[in-house]
Amino acid sequence: MNPLCVQCYRDNRVSAATVVDHIIPHKGDQALFWDRQNWQALCKKCHDIKTVREDGGFGNGRS
Ligand SMILES: [Zn+2]
Numbered sequence: 001m002n003p004l005c006v007q008c009y010r011d012n013r014v015s016a017a018t019v020v021d022h023i024i025p026h027k028g029d030q031a032l033f034w035d036r037q038n039w040q041a042l043c044k045k046c047h048d049i050k051t052v053r054e055d056g057g058f059g060n061g062r063s
Pocket of ligand 1: 005006007008009015042043044045046047
């Protein structure tokens with residue numbers, strides 16, 4: 001259990017984590033999905049920022 005947002009912590013902020021994020025997007029990969037090494041605690045705000053970056057960034061196969 002990690003009750004603090006790790007991203008806010010890096011930025012010298014303290015926020016309660018409300019979501020569990022996958023560090024590497026699992027994209028349906030069960031092994032990655034359940035790998036606790038790939039989990040991090042984030043607050044909703046940081047999670048939304050990360051999700052937008054990943055969905056809107058390059059490396060996206062959508063066409
Ligand atoms: Zn945060």
